[in-house]
Amino acid sequence: MTAGGAPRPRAMRWRYAVWLAASVLFLLNFLRHGIDLFSIALTAIVVALGFAIEYVEMQTRRPQRNFLRVALASFALALVLIVMPLMMGAGLWIGLILWTALSGGALFWCFYYERTEPL
Incomplete structure (x- = not known):
């Protein structure tokens, strides 16, 4: 970012x-597939996630930025590992175990990183 808080031109492009x-x-x-309630809801979730990522990257500072990145990644993983298999009629447990392990590991890494690295 520049001194005035505006994003750099390359980042804007x-x-x-x-x-x-x-x-x-x-x-x-x-x-291709037409418009239905599921596709509208999925589009809204992806757009909201995109705006949240953009906000985190442009408006927050460390250490808050890293924790918000982990939260957004955990949300995206929950969509992929829990919600999508449930929508396809598959089981819940494997995705739930993977999501818990990956999100917990990322959170543990974030605590460790923020505790040991200087600002």
Whole structure:
């Protein structure tokens, strides 16, 4: 970031490119499969997660940034390891165990990293 708090121009270009690519992919998905309640809810969750990631990266500082990164990654893992298998009719336990282990390990690493690394 610059002194005034505005993002750097290179970072702005990357953000715009990512949002444009995501918009095109969602539009193609809607054109191929149609619009239903599940796809609208999934799109809203992904867009909210994208805005949350952008906020964390642009507006927070260490150590809060690292803990928020772990929380967002844990949320994304929960979507992939717990919610998606449940939507497909698969079992819950393997995804729940993997999610707990990965999220716990990331949180443990974050505590260790923030305790040992200087600001």
